[in-house]
Amino acid sequence: xxxxxxxxxxxxxxxxxxxxxxxxxxxxxxxxxxxxxxxxxxxxxxxxxxxxxxxxxxxxxxxxxxxxxxxxxxxxxxxxxxxxxxxxxxxxxxxxxxxxxxxxxxxxxxxxxxxxxxxxxxxxxxxxxxxxxxxxxxxxxxxxxxxxxxxxxxxxxxxxxxxxxxxxxxxxxxxxxxxxxxxxxxxxxxxxxxxxxxxxxxxxxxxxxxxxxxxxxxxxxxxxxxxxxxxxxxxxxxxxxxxxxxxxxxxxxxxxxxxxxxxx
Amino acid sequence: xxxxxxxxxxxxxxxxxxxxxxxxxxxxxxxxxxxxxxxxxxxxxxxxxxxxxxxxxxxxxxxxxxxxxxxxxxxxxxxxxxxxxxxxxxxxxxxxxxxxxxxxxxxxxxxxxxxxxxxxxxxxxxxxxxxxxxxxxxxxxxxxxxxxxxxxxxxxxxxxxxxxxxxxxxxxxxxxxxxxxxxxxxxxxxxxxxxxxxxxxxxxxxxxxxxxxxxxxxxxxxxxxxxxxxxxxxxxxxxxxxxxxxxxxxxxxxxxxxxx
Numbered sequence: 352x353x354x355x356x357x358x359x360x361x362x363x364x365x366x367x368x369x370x371x372x373x374x375x376x377x378x379x380x381x382x383x384x385x386x387x388x389x390x391x392x393x394x395x396x397x398x399x400x401x402x403x404x405x406x407x408x409x410x411x412x413x414x415x416x417x418x419x420x421x422x423x424x425x426x427x428x429x430x431x432x433x434x435x436x437x438x439x440x441x442x443x444x445x446x447x448x449x450x451x452x453x454x455x456x457x458x459x460x461x462x463x464x465x466x467x468x469x470x471x472x473x474x475x476x477x478x479x480x481x482x483x484x485x486x487x488x489x490x491x492x493x494x495x496x497x498x499x500x501x502x503x504x505x506x507x508x509x510x511x512x513x514x515x516x517x518x519x520x521x522x523x524x525x526x527x528x529x530x531x532x533x534x535x536x537x538x539x540x541x542x543x544x545x546x547x548x549x550x551x552x553x554x555x556x557x558x559x560x561x562x563x564x565x566x567x568x569x570x571x572x573x574x575x576x577x578x579x580x581x582x583x584x585x586x587x588x589x590x591x592x593x594x595x596x597x598x599x600x601x602x603x604x605x606x607x608x609x610x611x612x613x614x615x
Numbered sequence: 616x617x618x619x620x621x622x623x624x625x626x627x628x629x630x631x632x633x634x635x636x637x638x639x640x641x642x643x644x645x646x647x648x649x650x651x652x653x654x655x656x657x658x659x660x661x662x663x664x665x666x667x668x669x670x671x672x673x674x675x676x677x678x679x680x681x682x683x684x685x686x687x688x689x690x691x692x693x694x695x696x697x698x699x700x701x702x703x704x705x706x707x708x709x710x711x712x713x714x715x716x717x718x719x720x721x722x723x724x725x726x727x728x729x730x731x732x733x734x735x736x737x738x739x740x741x742x743x744x745x746x747x748x749x750x751x752x753x754x755x756x757x758x759x760x761x762x763x764x765x766x767x768x769x770x771x772x773x774x775x776x777x778x779x780x781x782x783x784x785x786x787x788x789x790x791x792x793x794x795x796x797x798x799x800x801x802x803x804x805x806x807x808x809x810x811x812x813x814x815x816x817x818x819x820x821x822x823x824x825x826x827x828x829x830x831x832x833x834x835x836x837x838x839x840x841x842x843x844x845x846x847x848x849x850x851x852x853x854x855x856x857x858x859x860x861x862x863x864x865x866x867x868x869x870x871x872x873x874x875x
Contacts, residue, residue, distance in 0.1 A: 400752050426754040434752035440745035454753040502753075 352397060353378045353542050359408035360566075361394055368394050370439065370566030371408065383541035383557035385550060385588065387596075390563050394438065394544035396490055396512050399544065400432050401425045402429040412510070430458065433503030433541075437515040438494040441487040447474070447498050448483035454506040461502045477531060492526035500531060504539070517552045525552055532556045550589050553588040554578075562588060641836050647758055648766065648835075661764035668766065669730050670772025673780060676729060677722045680728070681780035684717050685709060685787030693782065693796045702798055706806025709788035714815045715875075719779035720867050723826035726780045727859040728772070731834040734765055735855035738838025739848040766828055773827030781819060786870035790848045822870050826863050833859040 354376040361369040368391040376382040377551040384392050397403040398410045401417045410417040415428060441450050449469045455461045461469075474480050477497040487495055496516060503511060513532060517525040529552050535541045547553050550583070553560050554574045562585050570585045577589065587595025651658070693707040738761055741747050749798040750757045785807070792798040837858070 397748070402748055402751060422756065425751075426756070429752055429754045434749070434750065436745050436749060438744065440749040442746055442749070453755075457754045472789075506753075555683075 353413060354364050354544060355409070355411040356395065356398065357409045357411070359395070359398060359405045359410060361391070361398070361406050362526045367566060369405070369408075372563065372566060373408075374561050374568050374570055374571060376542060376544050378542055379536070379540060381532065381545060381556055382560040383545045383547060383553040384563050385547060385560055386547055386563035387588065392548075392563055393514050396434075396514050396544065396546050399510075399512055400429060400434055420570060422575045426457075430454070430506055433506070433508035435496070435499050435511065435513045435516055437504045437518060439487070439499035439563075441495060441498055441502070443487050445483050446486055447479065447490070447501075450487070450498060451483075451505050453502065456507060470506055473505045474498075474562045476504070476534075477501045478527075480575065493520050494568075496520065496526075496528055497531065499604045500528075500535075504535065504541075507539075509542060511541045511543045513547075515547055516545060517547065517549050520535065525549070526555075528552075529555045530603065535612065564588075616699040640836040641832075642842070644758075644836055644839070645832070648762045651756050651763050654756050654763075657756055657759035658763040658767070661760070662767055665764045665768035666772050669726075669768045670776055673726055673729055673772075673776050677727055677776045677780045678783050680721055681713075681718065681724055681784035682787040684721060685713065685789075686718070688712055688715035688784070688792045689788035689791040689796065691867035693792070693798075697873070701806075702796070703806035703809070705792055705796065705798065705801040706803040707809045708790070708806075709792075710785055710807040711810060711815070713781050713784040713788070714819050716867075718784055719819050719822040719826065720775050720863065722780045723773070723823070723830065724775070724860055725861045726826075727830050727863060728856050730769065731855045731859045732852040734831055734834030735841075735852045736848055738835060739841030739851040742839055742841045743844055744846060744874045757839075761839075762832075765835060766831045769831040770824050770828030771827075773830075774823040777819060777823040778816075818874055820868070820875065822867065825866050825870070829862045829866060830859045833862065 356372055356374050359369050359372045360367070372384070372391075372395060374384070384395060386392050394403060398405055399412060399417065401420060404418045411555040412428060413431065415424075417425075417428065420428060420480055441447070442453070445453075448467070448470050452466045453471050454468060455466045471480070471485065474483055477500050478499070479494060479497055479501060482490070482494065489500070490498060500516075511532075516532065517528050520528065532543060532545065533556055536543055543556075545553070545556060552579075557574060558575050559571060562577075564584055570580060572580065572583050577585065580586065583595045587593065588596070688709045690704055692705040693702070696702065696704050696708070729863070740746070741761070747757050747761070750760055789803050789807075792803045795802060834855045837855045841847045841851045
C-alpha cells in the first residue's frame with residue numbers, strides 16, 4: 352500500500368474534525384474522498400503531506416510514518432508528492448514558468464536549461480503551452496488550476512494530492528481537469544488522492560470513493576458500489592438530499608452545515 | 616459586584632495567557648528561523664533583492680523625515696538656548712539628538728509602517744492564499760525562503776539608512792542655522808564637535824540593527840500567523856505597526872539604560 356491513514360484524529364480547539372479516519376490508497380490507483388464543505392477533507396490531505404500532524408493515529412506514505420519525520424525527512428518525502436491546491440496557490444509575483452520550475456530548483460542536478468525544458472513539457476501536458484511568461488493574475492480559474500497541476504507534476508512525483516481540483520469551474524473546464532487527472536494516472540502511473548465534493552468528478556476520476564462523514568470514513572467502494580449503496584447518508588450526499596444526509600428535521604437541530612450552524 | 620471583579624480578573628488572566636502564548640510562539644519562530652540560517656542556498660539568492668526593497672527603497676522617506684527633523688531641531692534649539700548659553704550649542708543639540716535618538720528612532724518608527732506593514736501584508740496574503748503551504752509542499756523551508764532574507768536584509772540596511780538620515784538631519788540643521796539663525800559654519804561645527812564621541816555613532820548603529828530585526832521579525836511573525844482572508848491581512852499589518860513601534864521604544868529605553 353502506498354498511502355495509509357489509520358484512526359487519524361485531529362481537533363482545532365474544541366472542534367473535532369477527524370475522529371478516527373481510516374483509509375488506504377493502493378499504488379497506481381486514484382482514490383477520492385468526498386464529503387460536504389467543512390467536513391475536514393482538506394485537513395486530511397494536509398496530514399498526508401505533513402502540513403498538519405494528527406493528534407492521534409498514524410499517517411504512512413511509502414512505508415514512512417509522516418508525523419515522525421523531521422524537517423529534512425519531510426522535505427525529502429515531499430519531493431515524491433505533488434500537491435494541487437484548491438485555489439492553485441500559485442506564487443503571484445512569479446510567472447507561470449517560474450511557478451512550475453519552483454520544485455525543480457530544489458532538486459540536485461537540475462540546471463537552468465533542464466528546468467526550462469521540463470517546464471515546457473509540463474505546460475504542454477496541461478495544455479498551457481505558450482503561457483509561460485504570463486502571471487497568475489492573467490489566467491482564468493481553469494488555467495490557474497492547470498498551472499497548479501503542472502507545478503505539482505514537474506518534479507515527476509509518485510503521488511499526486513488534489514484538493515478540490517474542480518471547485519468553481521464550469522462543467523467543460525471540470526471535464527478537462529478530470530481528464531488530466533486520469534492522464535496522470537494512466538500515462539504517468541501516478542497514485543492519486545482527490546478530495547472533492549463534486550460527485551460527478553469523483554465518479555469520473557476515482558477507482559475508489561470514500562465518504563468522509565462526522566470525522567470518519569463512512570463508506571468506501573468503487574463508483575458502481577457507491578451508486579448502488581443503500582446507506583442513507585451516502586445516498587443523501589450523492590443525491591444532494593439534506594434530509595437523507597443529516598436526517599429529517601436537521602434545520603431545527605443546530606447541525607453544522609459547511610462550517611455554519613443552522614437551527615437552534 | 617463579585618461577578619464583575621471575577622469577570623475582570625478572568626479577562627486579565629486570559630489576555631495574559633494570550634500574550635504569554637504569543638511570546639512563546641515568537642520565541643519558537645526566532646529559534647526556527649535561526650536554525651534555517653543553515654539553508655543558505657534558499658535564502659542567499661533573496662538577500663540582495665530584499666536589501667534593495669527594505670533598505671534602498673526606504674531611503675527617500677527616511678531622508679525626508681530627517682531633513683525636516685534637522686530643520687525643526689535647529690530652530691527649536693536656538694529658541695530654547697537664550698541668555699548666557701552660547702549659540703554654538705545649537706550644533707551640539709542638533710548633532711547629539713540626531714545621532715543618539717531622533718535619527719535611529721524616527722527612522723525605525725517610519726520603517727515600522729513602511730517595511731513592517733508591507734512584510735506582514737505580503738506574508739499574510741501568502742498565508743491565506745496557501746502560498747506558504749505550497750512552498751512547503753515543494754520542499755522549501757518557508758522560514759529560510761521568507762523570514763531569513765528579510766530579517767538579515769533589515770539588519771544590514773537599517774544602520775545604513777539611519778546613518779544617512781543622521782547625516783542629512785545634521786546637514787539640514789546646519790543649513791537652517793546658517794540661513795535662518797545668523798550662525799556661521801565654524802560656530803555650528805564647534806558646537807557639533809563639542810561633546811561628539813565616536814561611540815555615539817556606534818550606539819546609533821547598534822540601535823538600528825536591533826530596530827531592523829524587530830520591525831522585520833514582528834512583520835514576519837504576524838504575517839505568517841494571518842488567518843481569515845483580507846480582514847486578517849489588514850489586522851496583521853495593523854498589529855505589526857503597533858507592536859513593532861512599542862518594541863522600538865522599549866528597546867530604545869533598554870539601550871539607553873545599558874549602553875550610555
